Amino acid sequence: LLDARVLALGEATHGNAEYQDLRLELSRKVLPNGTRTIVLEEDYGTTSLVNDWIQGGEGTAEEAALRFGFRINQTAENARWLTWLREFNEGRPADDKVQLVGMDVQRTEATKELALNGLAGQDPATAQRLREALAELDEDSGSGSDVVPDSIVSATTELLDAALALPDDHPDTWATRTAAQSLAHNVELISTEYDYGAIREAAMFDMLVRLVEHSPTPVLLFGHNAHVAKADQGMLESPVGSRAVEKWGDDYRVIGTDFVRTEFLSGDGDSRQTWTLQIRSPLQGMFAGTRVGYLDFADTTGHNRELIDREVTMGSAGERFTRFQQLLPFGHLVPGVPSTWYDALIVVADATPTTML
Secondary structure, three states, rough: OOOEEEEEEEEEEEEHHHHHHHHHHHHHHHHHHHOOOEEEEEEEEHHHHHHHOOOOOOOOHHHHHHOOOHHHHHHHHHHHHHHHHHHHHHHOOOHOEEEEEEEOOOOOHHHHHHHHHHHHHOOOHHHHHHHHHHOOOOOOOOOOOOOOOOOHHHHHHHHHHHHOOOOOOOOOOHHHHHHHHHHHHHHHHHOOOOOOHHHHHHHHHHHHHHHHHHHOOOEEEEEEEEHHHOOOOOOOOOOHHHHHHHHHHHEEEEEEEEEEEEEEEEEEEOEEEEHHHHHHHOOEEEEEEOOOEEEEHHOHHHHHHHOOOOOEEOOOOOOOOOOOHOHHHHOEEEEEEEHOOOOOOEEEEEEEEEOEO
């Protein structure tokens, strides 16, 4: 698994401490072998602010974690992970430091500022004009019954065109173009009334390809199981993982996760509550007696091989979890063949909630 061009770690639920702690554990194993790019299911602009801290920026790890755009990532567990990443970078030359980047496109403001500030460094007049044209584009754009004005859509397109016209050899050009592309994806997403999930998956995959192709080293990817799994889990159409398999084949590997019992935090923004789920699966027998068990499918034989090659149900929960999803099995269980989704599996016997900052 460690030889893959892209190694992904999924999480069965957002809001569990153990899955976020696994980011630190896997980073400890992978980064010493040469990986220097970590991609997160988080927006490009907000992750750039967090990345500034692990490069040696001011403030505390907790303050850095609070720069994440999604509340699910503003946790003590991630602050510990960021602390380790910063310590790993200390004393290394710039081209040997780990970079944390985001592939999601759901948030607006940090990405917009990154694109405009990057353009201003090379084409200040165009940047100022587009800043004025995009002044009303913010986190609330496209929400509810709001419609994104055509003027904002065209200004975003012009911003991307201006970024693409910048000199290739300028040190800020790639980041400016990537931020502009992410913003264009964001505006497309918030402009749609339908197919939000499909548009988001396509946008995240486009961002992932851009990040992987730019990285001179292998890439570590963290996201929900439903996004990174190698085949559709019935929740999303053509998820990032299935697209990645088509592009990179065996150079894309995935470690999935599951649980026996979980208490996790989910909600909308600052409104969070603890949810409890318990599932029954024949996979649990392979991990009996272990708090956190790991199984590499390449080394699996006999009865265990039969289990991972047949259809089972596994747990899955995301943000904005509801009582309806808790009560009805199809709201938190996904049926499928584990070996078609993953290359390895980690099962947490009793998962606990994250600690919010």
